[in-house]
Every structure is written in C-alpha cells, then in structure tokens.
Amino acid sequence: MYKSLFLISVALSSAGCSRSADESAAPVEAMNARVEAPAAPEPPAQPAVTGTTFEDDAESNGGKRTFDYSWPAAVNRIPELAARFEADRAKQLAEQKGDWQEAIKASPEECGACRNRDFEKEWKVVADLDDWLSLSADFYVYTGGAHGNHGKSSLVWDRERKRGMKGVExxxxxxxxxxxxxxxxxxxxxxxxxxxxxxxxxxxxxxxxxxxxxxxxxxxxxxxxxxxxxxxxxxxxxxxxxxxxxxxxxxxxxxxxxxxxxxxxxxxxxxxxxx
Structure with a gap:
C-alpha cells in the first residue's frame, strides 16, 4: 500500500512538473513573437524625370501662329538650367505674339503668308558627363516671306559653377x-x-x-x-x-x-x- 501511494505521489509530482514546463515556455514564445519588428514598408516610387514639350498655336483673321519649344529630361534634372529655358521660352513666345499681332493688322489682305508665324526649338543632349551637360538646339523661325530660317545653337552647362556657355567659349x-x-x-x-x-x-x-x-x-x-x-x-x-x-x-x-x-x-x- 505504501508502495502504491509512493508511486501515485511520484506520478502527480511529474505531471505537475510537465505542466509547469509547458506553461513557462508559452510566455517566452509569445514574448519572442512580440519583439519581431514588422517588415518596413517599401518607399514610394519616385516619379521619373521626363522632358518638357510646350506648344502654343493660334489662328486669327486668316493668319496662323505655331510655337513649339522642348528640352530633354537631362535639363529638368538641373533646376537652374530648366528655369533658364523656361525664361527663354516665355521671351520667345511673347515676341512672336507681338510680331504676329502687328502682322495681322498691317499685312495686305491678299497676302495670307504675311500673317503666318512659326517658331520651333528643340534642345537635345550632345554629351552628358559628370560635371558637364552639352546640348544643341535645332531651331526654325518663319516670319513671313518665301521661306523660314533654321539653324543650330549650342549650350554647355557647368554643373559645378552652375552656369552655361556656348561651345566656342x-x-x-x-x-x-x-x-x-x-x-x-x-x-x-x-x-x-x-x-x-x-x-x-x-x-x-x-x-x-x-x-x-x-x-x-x-x-x-x-x-x-x-x-x-x-x-x-x-x-x-x-x-x-x-x-x-x-x-x-x-x-x-x-x-x-x-x-x-x-x-x-x-x-x-x-x-x-x-x-
């Protein structure tokens, strides 16, 4: 009888230890789960820098006016250069509008071409270096007459000094x-x-x-x-x-x-x- 009681006591003691071990493990696992940091969210994708294309066309009293001015994405990565081109675009557009209005008023009615004006300027990358951006501009200007005039200009941007100059300079x-x-x-x-x-x-x-x-x-x-x-x-x-x-x-x-x-x-x- 004493032997049976002893065995029962040992069994109960073992069972108690088993429960204690199981119960003590659960809080550790829970704690470990809580300290795991959530995955960092992906940063929002930055919009790609693109080029700029501007158009401004009009018709009045039998006369037409077209205006196109564009530059590549490389220019928009340089705020000072983009601002320079924006200012030039505004100046050229204002001059064309003024000249066009004068032509509409003063041109003979039978001379339709006299009241037409065209302006196109497209900047392109010639070379994109670490410290320099070399550009060329194809331009076309029509101010009435037999034909317009076209040509090419250059601008080299010094990234360090933040200034532009002609290639020959x-x-x-x-x-x-x-x-x-x-x-x-x-x-x-x-x-x-x-x-x-x-x-x-x-x-x-x-x-x-x-x-x-x-x-x-x-x-x-x-x-x-x-x-x-x-x-x-x-x-x-x-x-x-x-x-x-x-x-x-x-x-x-x-x-x-x-x-x-x-x-x-x-x-x-x-x-x-x-x-």
Missing amino acids: LFNSAVALETALGAKLCDALDQERAKRRGEPVTRDGEWSTDCPGIDEATVLVGSSDGTAFNRIGIYFGPYVAGAYAEGDYELDFPVNASVLDAVKPQFASAFKVGS
Whole structure:
C-alpha cells in the first residue's frame, strides 16, 4: 500500500512538473513573437524625370501662329538650367505674339503668308558627363516671306559653377580652335560641298566656295565614351557655306593635341584626345 501511494505521489509530482514546463515556455514564445519588428514598408516610387514639350498655336483673321519649344529630361534634372529655358521660352513666345499681332493688322489682305508665324526649338543632349551637360538646339523661325530660317545653337552647362556657355567659349578663341583644326576643317567642308554639288569645289574668291571661319559657325562639344569631351562638331547654317538649297553643313572631328592646346586652361580637365 505504501508502495502504491509512493508511486501515485511520484506520478502527480511529474505531471505537475510537465505542466509547469509547458506553461513557462508559452510566455517566452509569445514574448519572442512580440519583439519581431514588422517588415518596413517599401518607399514610394519616385516619379521619373521626363522632358518638357510646350506648344502654343493660334489662328486669327486668316493668319496662323505655331510655337513649339522642348528640352530633354537631362535639363529638368538641373533646376537652374530648366528655369533658364523656361525664361527663354516665355521671351520667345511673347515676341512672336507681338510680331504676329502687328502682322495681322498691317499685312495686305491678299497676302495670307504675311500673317503666318512659326517658331520651333528643340534642345537635345550632345554629351552628358559628370560635371558637364552639352546640348544643341535645332531651331526654325518663319516670319513671313518665301521661306523660314533654321539653324543650330549650342549650350554647355557647368554643373559645378552652375552656369552655361556656348561651345566656342570653352576655347581661347574661335581663331585658336580654327588654327588647331587646320586644313582638315576646310578639306572636310569641301568634300561635303562636292557631294551635294556633283563637282569638285574650286576656291575662286566667291563666298560659296570660300572656307568660312569658325566665328561664323556653331561649335558643339561631344563625347564618345561619356567621360570627357573628345569630339568637336562644327556647324555651318544656311547661306554660310553655300546656297540655301544646299542646306546646312555639320562636320565632326576628334580632339587632338592641337585642339587641347586651344582649350582655356580652366576647362582643360574636361577634354581628352579622341579617336
């Protein structure tokens, strides 16, 4: 009997220990569950930077006016540059509107084209470097008459100094760059003119056969590897290197040691020899 009572006591004691162990484990598991931090929410996606396209068209008294001005996303990533283009756009639009209103009032009724005005300007990226953004702008302007005028301009933005300049301003002078390119400039131009004219170009003192200087050109600075300026573009607009019907001429050259010597010292680090 005593043996039975002893066994019963041991059994009850063991059961009590088992319950105690189970009950003591539950709060630890619960505590562990509470200290696990919830997953951090994903940050909201930032809207992609896009380019800007602006249009403003109108018609009145038989006259039409069109206005288009655009620039790429790279410009909108630079607030100061975007503000500069916005100001230029507002200025050009105001001038066109004023000129158009005057044309509507003053133009003969039978001259419909006299009351038409067109303006287009599209900025494009030439080279996007860490410290520089090189841009070109294709533009077209019609202010009445037989045809409009078109051309190309350049702007190079210095990210560090937050200022813009024409491509030619990176060089000591237009003459210095022209000297650095040497005979290659005129030879390349004559080759292109010969293709369009169907005959070799003979320089006979006429403006259409002469070799214009870089002071009459637009200078573009480009890059083939995205690390430094190693290409030079020389653009001659209509009437500069040939008749209007021939169009414009754009020539491309690699940067060489002579061109590097023509670069202003403060901008030398932005250039390297190209191939």
